[in-house]
Amino acid sequence: MENKSVILAPIYKDNLRNRKIIGKIFNILLLISVLAGLFMLTVLLVDIAIEGVPWLRPELFTNYHSRKPENAGMKSAIVGSFIVISLTGIISFPVGVGAAIYLEEYARKNRFTDFINLNINNLAGVPSIVYGMLGLVVFGRMFGLFSKDSWLVQTFSLPVQSGMVNGLVFNLFGIPWLEIHLPFGRSMLAGALTMSLLILPVVIIASRESIRAVPPSIREAGYAMGTTKWYVTRTLVLPIALPGILTGMILALSRAIGETAPLIIMGAFTYVPFLPNSIWDQFTAMPIQIYNWITLPQEDYRIHLAAAGIIVLLLFLFILNGIAVYLRNKFQVKW
Amino acid sequence: MNMVSNKKRIKNLLSFFHSTGMNDFNEKVMKVLLFGCGVFSILITVGIIISLFSEAIAFFARPEVNLFTFFTGTTWRPLSSNIVPENFGVRPLIRGTLMIAIMSGAIAIPLGLGSAIYLSEYASDRVRNIIKPLLEILAGIPTVVYGYFALSFITPLLKTVLEENLGIDVNFFNALSASIVVGVMIIPMVASISEDAMRAVPRSLREGAYALGATKFEVSTKIVVPAALSGIIAAFILGISRAIGETMAVSIAAGSTPRMTMNPLDSVQTMTSFIVQVSFGDAPSGSINGQSIFAVGATLFAMTFIMNIISQTFIKRFREAYD
Numbered sequence: 001m002e003n004k005s006v007i008l009a010p011i012y013k014d015n016l017r018n019r020k021i022i023g024k025i026f027n028i029l030l031l032i033s034v035l036a037g038l039f040m041l042t043v044l045l046v047d048i049a050i051e052g053v054p055w056l057r058p059e060l061f062t063n064y065h066s067r068k069p070e071n072a073g074m075k076s077a078i079v080g081s082f083i084v085i086s087l088t089g090i091i092s093f094p095v096g097v098g099a100a101i102y103l104e105e106y107a108r109k110n111r112f113t114d115f116i117n118l119n120i121n122n123l124a125g126v127p128s129i130v131y132g133m134l135g136l137v138v139f140g141r142m143f144g145l146f147s148k149d150s151w152l153v154q155t156f157s158l159p160v161q162s163g164m165v166n167g168l169v170f171n172l173f174g175i176p177w178l179e180i181h182l183p184f185g186r187s188m189l190a191g192a193l194t195m196s197l198l199i200l201p202v203v204i205i206a207s208r209e210s211i212r213a214v215p216p217s218i219r220e221a222g223y224a225m226g227t228t229k230w231y232v233t234r235t236l237v238l239p240i241a242l243p244g245i246l247t248g249m250i251l252a253l254s255r256a257i258g259e260t261a262p263l264i265i266m267g268a269f270t271y272v273p274f275l276p277n278s279i280w281d282q283f284t285a286m287p288i289q290i291y292n293w294i295t296l297p298q299e300d301y302r303i304h305l306a307a308a309g310i311i312v313l314l315l316f317l318f319i320l321n322g323i324a325v326y327l328r329n330k331f332q333v334k335w
Numbered sequence: 336m337n338m339v340s341n342k343k344r345i346k347n348l349l350s351f352f353h354s355t356g357m358n359d360f361n362e363k364v365m366k367v368l369l370f371g372c373g374v375f376s377i378l379i380t381v382g383i384i385i386s387l388f389s390e391a392i393a394f395f396a397r398p399e400v401n402l403f404t405f406f407t408g409t410t411w412r413p414l415s416s417n418i419v420p421e422n423f424g425v426r427p428l429i430r431g432t433l434m435i436a437i438m439s440g441a442i443a444i445p446l447g448l449g450s451a452i453y454l455s456e457y458a459s460d461r462v463r464n465i466i467k468p469l470l471e472i473l474a475g476i477p478t479v480v481y482g483y484f485a486l487s488f489i490t491p492l493l494k495t496v497l498e499e500n501l502g503i504d505v506n507f508f509n510a511l512s513a514s515i516v517v518g519v520m521i522i523p524m525v526a527s528i529s530e531d532a533m534r535a536v537p538r539s540l541r542e543g544a545y546a547l548g549a550t551k552f553e554v555s556t557k558i559v560v561p562a563a564l565s566g567i568i569a570a571f572i573l574g575i576s577r578a579i580g581e582t583m584a585v586s587i588a589a590g591s592t593p594r595m596t597m598n599p600l601d602s603v604q605t606m607t608s609f610i611v612q613v614s615f616g617d618a619p620s621g622s623i624n625g626q627s628i629f630a631v632g633a634t635l636f637a638m639t640f641i642m643n644i645i646s647q648t649f650i651k652r653f654r655e656a657y658d
Contacts, residue, residue: 040519
């Protein structure tokens with residue numbers, strides 16, 4: 001017995017050395033795969049900075065798209081993005097947080113709830129271009145219900161227009177600024193509604209996590225005082241969860257601000273030489289303007305102006321993300 | 336005496352709560368509203384299915400189109416003036432889409448899995464807290480930016496390396512350039528889902544292996560990765576599904592030539608870039624082209640939907656195994 005182990009020992013040792021060498025090689029491979037991603041990130045940012053920084057001029061913010069690259073700017077795109085994103089936030093916040101509260105506080109653990117969960121996770125994986133097509137049919141065209149030959153218009157002989165403004169236009173209660181257009185067409189409202197559906201799964205998932213992080217003891221303290229479920233949710237759970245919810249919300253919006261495909265499908269315009277007056281106006285957005293520049297043949301647009309536009313877009317993104325990180329660090333409660 | 340005053344006190348308390356608006360009516364209204372929000376997500380799915388398939392059915396109902404030749408045909412020429420079923424074969428678009436998805440997967444899967452193993456098993460907390468957010472930035476960069484990067488940097492690089500030095504023809508729009516940027520884009524997704532799965536593996540499994548004399552490499556590859564396999568597979572499928580649905584980078588860098596090619600240096604068209612091309616061309620809503628994008632969109636949705644469902648079941652499996 002003893003002899004055997006003496007004989008085995010050197011073999012085992014040799015083997016261990018080999019195994020350690022394999023481990024070292026593996027370690028290096030892992031490092032390479034991490035660094036490859038970071039390397040590409042660096043190259044991407046440096047490439048954009050080199051091409052774009054010399055073209056970062058005030059005209060970018062004050063002018064519309066122009067035939068001369070030196071004069072071209074993205075004023076309407078910046079304003080368009082800003083308004084669409086704000087509307088998206090206003091629309092998706094109540095619905096997303098409401099759904100999160102329902103799923104965390106109210107829903108029983110049953111098959112129906114499981115189905116909703118599965119559905120939300122699935123929606124998060126649906127390509128954004130599909131949301132664009134959904135928005136086009138539901139908001140943009142409203143299934144053609146307000147076109148001249150639809151059964152709805154025929155039966156009620158609705159006064160639909162065709163031309164610049166398509167469909168039905170009326171003022172709610174006769175108040176001029178409560179104008180309503182049906183269908184929503186290629187308006188900012190249609191774009192914002194589409195974006196809201198797109199980010200809703202993200203908002204719900206982030207809000208749920210934040211609500212779940214509120215310890216049950218807080219709720220129980222509330223119930224011990226004889227209060228009701230909604231009162232506990234409104235006065236105890238939501239205020240504590242709010243910073244986390246807002247962080248998730250802002251991160252979702254920062255995803256929306258870079259989304260291009262759904263807005264293109266919705267029919268956002270590439271050339272809008274005016275600022276919008278109302279949510280019914282046509283619009284363009286930063287990523288669409290950038291895409292438009294990339295597809296032009298002249299190098300000044302394709303390479304330089306596009307890069308400058310990207311820098312502006314990324315700056316907005318970094319500001320949004322910065323706010324989110326600040327909120328998280330400042331108000332996050334550790335239990 | 337005492338009993339009565341206690342009852343009275345409780346009654347007073349109750350009426351106090353009722354007076355602060357916490358009444359049953361409020362409670363019920365809120366419950367209904369919140370339930371509505373929760374169910375709304377189902378409406379979105381229903382809306383997607385109705386809007387895609389109603390237009391797709393209208394497309395297939397046309398005499399110029401044939402459902403069978405749509406899925407078997409190898410020619411996609413919807414914009415030609417000759418409108419015959421033979422021109423509506425979606426396979427070139429599916430071929431282009433899968434080619435880019437597979438090539439970008441070939442980049443993102445090893446790099447993402449490597450990053451995940453490194454972050455979960457090798458990196459200290461400090462290193463992890465620095466590297467992870469940096470990797471996440473890759474996922475946060477808008478896809479149009481990746482398209483720009485492909486066209487302004489990767490394609491010229493490929494041209495210099497392959498065309499000028501090796502004499503291989505490189506099209507200005509090519510599938511390889513698009514695949515590289517899409518691959519980089521989905522690294523964080525593959526990495527973060529795989530890492531979640533690996534971190535869910537209980538420490539006792541690792542410690543058992545260490546106690547038997549295993550090295551870190553052996554613990555990682557023979558214990559942790561197999562134990563987290565269902566989550567890792569889910570990450571791969573979700574990554575590929577994301578690449579299939581990726582739109583802007585692909586329509587910018589891969590071009591718009593629907594063809595049955597196997598050459599990654601050729602220009603191809605994916606399902607998504609066809610939809611973008613038609614949407615930019617402003618096809619009227621009732622026209623055959625306006626409807627064709629919904630047939631393509633429904634195909635795309637069905638493909639990603641099936642992949643997402645499969646990966647969800649895999650994710651559920653690893654959550655159940657170690658929770």
